Amino acid sequence: MLHVAEAARVSVATVSAVLNGTATVSPELTQRIEQAIRDIGYKRNAIARSLKMGTTRTIGLTVPHITNPFFTDVVSVIQQAFDRAGYAVMLCCTDEDLNTQDEQIRLLLDRMVDGLIVARVGDGGILKGIVEDANVPVVLLDRLCEGVDTDAVVLDNQRAVFDAVTYLIHLGHRRIGYITGASDISPMHDRMIGYREALQAAGLPVAEELVRSGNFHEIDGYNATMQLLSLHDRPSAIFSANNPMVIGTMKAIRDIGLSCPEDISVACFDDFPWSDVFVPQLTTVAQPVQAIGEQAANLLLERLAGNRDAPPRKLILKGRLMIRNSCRPLGALAQTISA
Amino acid sequence: MLHVAEAARVSVATVSAVLNGTATVSPELTQRIEQAIRDIGYKRNAIARSLKMGTTRTIGLTVPHITNPFFTDVVSVIQQAFDRAGYAVMLCCTDEDLNTQDEQIRLLLDRMVDGLIVARVGDGGILKGIVEDANVPVVLLDRLCEGVDTDAVVLDNQRAVFDAVTYLIHLGHRRIGYITGASDISPMHDRMIGYREALQAAGLPVAEELVRSGNFHEIDGYNATMQLLSLHDRPSAIFSANNPMVIGTMKAIRDIGLSCPEDISVACFDDFPWSDVFVPQLTTVAQPVQAIGEQAANLLLERLAGNRDAPPRKLILKGRLMIRNSCRPLGALAQTISA
DNA sequence: AACGCTAATCTAAACGTTTCGAATGTGTCA
DNA sequence: TGACACATTCGAAACGTTTAGATTAGCGTT
Missing domain, CATH: 3.40.50.2300 (Response regulator)
Known part of the structure; x- marks a missing residue:
């Protein structure tokens, strides 16, 4: 800026004035200064500016x-x-x-x-x-x-999971596995409440062995799912409260030789671009x-x-349940639908 | 820093010295200064530092x-x-x-x-x-x-695509559609060369109607695929040089009522976490x-x-072809394999 | 011609650091 | 005792801006 001022034969204050439009500067000087700025290729130093401002x-x-x-x-x-x-x-x-x-x-x-x-x-x-x-x-x-x-x-995490789990219940699922992240994170906490309330609202028991907690990563979802699937009375559906973990869930289902949605239904939190392209098309809770x-x-x-x-x-904000085809109807409901 | 200096009854230069360890400062002063820093909760201003440094x-x-x-x-x-x-x-x-x-x-x-x-x-x-x-x-x-x-x-984009297309050719594909982004981007340019060279190396013609260009987005991949699939002699395989566009490809295939890999084989550039979980498991070129x-x-x-x-x-760096099951063998080769 | 008003421009301090060189104090050696 | 080296501390300039307030010039009034 000093160089610009010298080249335009003005003071730095004037240069600053035209740069920021903070004071009226005569057309000639404005012109001279702008020319000098172009000639020199001057760029204002945002750090110095930040310090002052x-x-x-x-x-x-x-x-x-x-x-x-x-x-x-x-x-x-x-x-x-x-x-x-x-x-x-x-x-x-x-x-x-x-x-x-x-x-x-x-x-x-x-x-x-x-x-x-x-x-x-x-x-x-x-x-x-x-x-x-x-x-x-x-x-x-x-x-x-x-x-x-x-x-x-x-x-509104609680409501979003409530809706999703209620949807699974409507499909006829009674034992619904739930995979969550650390519960000191408010969304995980609220989602868990949504899960419990949906079960209670439907008069279903909350079976603690169906709730597994992991650390948000694919591997945690994998392990949790493995545990759920080796239960002697295994769930017919799994809801994963976190997106990366659902990948682990799908891999575990595959590795154990089951398939989705025939043997087990899956839904999860968070939509992703591929969700309606591949099979199964995953039912998700999409956040806006x-x-x-x-x-x-x-x-x-x-x-x-x-x-x-x-x-x-x-x-x-409200989530939106994206119903696709990774969850299948069960029992009597399945009969009516396939009939 | 001024406040710290005053509280510790030293000059700012000395405070700076202990902060940066740039000069030897006596134990007493060091102690006093550190105490003052804690008392005041002083944080050094990185902007001022940046300006000076x-x-x-x-x-x-x-x-x-x-x-x-x-x-x-x-x-x-x-x-x-x-x-x-x-x-x-x-x-x-x-x-x-x-x-x-x-x-x-x-x-x-x-x-x-x-x-x-x-x-x-x-x-x-x-x-x-x-x-x-x-x-x-x-x-x-x-x-x-x-x-x-x-x-x-x-x-090494050229080599990576060369390998991928050569793989398709080995599977028996002769008409291989190619979807690319703007060719002024070096990877797109190089990938295209890899495509052409693979065809030439196999003695196959490069049919210009099989090459479509888009602007990197899903919708572009969709449109390009629609065009390829409505060719009277449509390709048996499509390679998409860009990941988001392959989503469009898959949607177009679905919308037109075909399925992958039965009716058409698909491979693309860039791996993604879900690629081996869903069906079809997409064959991709994974970048390190x-x-x-x-x-x-x-x-x-x-x-x-x-x-x-x-x-x-x-x-x-070298890419790696991740062979999964979105590309099927064709013709004589398919016979031997299924036999 | 002296005055005040406005508009244009400038001077200089300030922002919070770093760092050079000067100042001060202390001990050692001739 | 004076000279010197060394360790410690400090004063002040500098980094590149912004801006309050001072200065200057131009102009219309009386």
């Missing part, structure tokens, strides 16, 4: 795993939204580990991100303190966090990823636009 | 679409690698659009990223100038760029995503570590 026009986004198709899609939407608004986004993957998350949030804060969107892990760690300090706005994504009162957009991403971005952008002390808003 | 410990990463599973995986690996090295990564999606890419690269450069990893789009745009200026190191990912001589890691991501990260990290003027290195 106290804002970086950068936000931090952390998710447990970007390879989980739900997060892939949401990250993509969020990235686009902030790109349109002229913000950069720093992406971090916490690998479902609290220490990693704390470290990455610190990294982002050190770099003075203007805001944070977090799909939290564990108990939230340092998140609570950050929200309380209220220096940088935080919006929670997908997962609420106990004791952390801030903007959030989540799914586009809306989730956009709403999260909007909540944060509004805070960034200055609306700091409005009360926190929690947006709760 | 001229380095942000942040890199920029641009890909066409993060939802393409190949890029999802590679981004994930790269993110992890830089995280380990204490770098933040700014992620941008260019949506396969050159203007968007230019804009985003400018955005990243404004923010003084220390380096860039780019899966380029179009003809590279401003990339060439940036590499020539040599202020920030650039490594090309997945796609080389004409006239841009810099570090790169790509696949882990290695690609790590090598790209390493190339850049080495440059960042100071090795600036070594000649550019191009790493060419």
Whole structure:
């Protein structure tokens, strides 16, 4: 900027003025300065600007795993939204580990991100303190966090699973296996409640041996399914509360020599692009990823636009049951349908 | 830092010294300063540091679409690698659009990223100038760029497709449809060559009506497949040079009332997690995503570590044909096998 | 001709670090 | 006792911006 000022024979203040349009500058000087900028190929240093202004026009986004198709899609939407608004986004993957998350949030804060969107892990760690300090706005994504009162957009997980399990019950299933992730994550907790309530609403018992817990990965789904399938009175249907784990479920079914949906019905959380192309076409609970991403971005952008002390808003969106053909009717119902 | 200095009754220079270990500081002062840091909850301002040091410990990463599973995986690996090295990564999606890419690269450069990893789009745009200026190191990912001589890691695309198509030919296929993306992208160009060479090596003609070009999206694959399948002498196999497009291919096959592999064989580029779970299990060319991501990260990290003027290195990795059951043997071969 | 008003431009401080060189103190050696 | 080396600490400039306030010039009024 100094060089531009010299070349245009003006002060740096004037250059800054035309760059930002913050003051009226005569046409001649404007012209000279613009020419000098082109000649020199000057690019304004956003770091120096950030230091002075106290804002970086950068936000931090952390998710447990970007390879989980739900997060892939949401990250993509969020990235686009902030790109349109002229913000950069720093992406971090916490690998479902609290220490990693704390470290990455610190990294982002050190770099003075203007805001944070977090799909939290564990108990939230340092998140609570950050929200309380209220220096940088935080919006929670997908997962609420106990004791952390801030903007959030989540799914009505309980209702979504309730609907899905009720659907299985309507098909005639009575023993429905359930595979979940760690229950300290709010969606996992809520989904579990949805499962139990659906059974209870139908007057069915909640058999603890049908509930298995894993750590979100394919292998965990595989192991859980193996256990369910080796029960002496094995379930006729399995609902997997997490998408990567359902891959493990399908592999376990195949490896054990069964097939879906003939021998066992399967449904799961989170839709994915291939779900209606291959056989079986998996029945899933689809989250409105586009809306989730956009709403999260909007909540944060509004805070960034200055609306700091409005009360926190929690947006709760509805899932949608995508009925395909991985679940088959059972018993009397099956008779009527095939007849 | 000023507050810390005051609280510990020392100068800011001394605080900086203990923070960075750049000078010997007496045990008492060190102690006092550390205490003050804890008391105040001081966090060093990375922006100010960056301004002074001229380095942000942040890199920029641009890909066409993060939802393409190949890029999802590679981004994930790269993110992890830089995280380990204490770098933040700014992620941008260019949506396969050159203007968007230019804009985003400018955005990243404004923010003084220390380096860039780019899966380029179009003809590279401003990339060439940036590499020539040599202020920030650039490594090309997945796609080389004409006239841009810099570090790169790509696949041996030609060989990979050659192998895949040769496999189809060995199965007895003679008319093999080929669906590609825009040919100004080096991998698409090279894959096409691999296709032609495989046919020529087998003494088969290259029928232009069997080659269709799309814009990387599912819908393009759908349309291209529809065209191929409505040919009066339709192909017995289709190879899709891009993963999202193969979804369109599968949908088109289904919509037209055919089935894979009975009526038509399908193979495609890029593996995905579900590929061996559902039916048909798709035969794919798997890229070594882990290695690609790590090598790209390493190339850049080495440059960042100071090795600036070594000649550019191009790493060419090998793909792997994952033979599953979406391609069936034809003619005489089918007889022998089923006999 | 002196005055005030407005518009255009500039000067200089500030943002929070790092770092060079100067200053201070302490012990060693001739 | 003075000179010197060494260890420790500090003052102040610098990084590239923004911006409040000062300065200057131009112009219409009286």
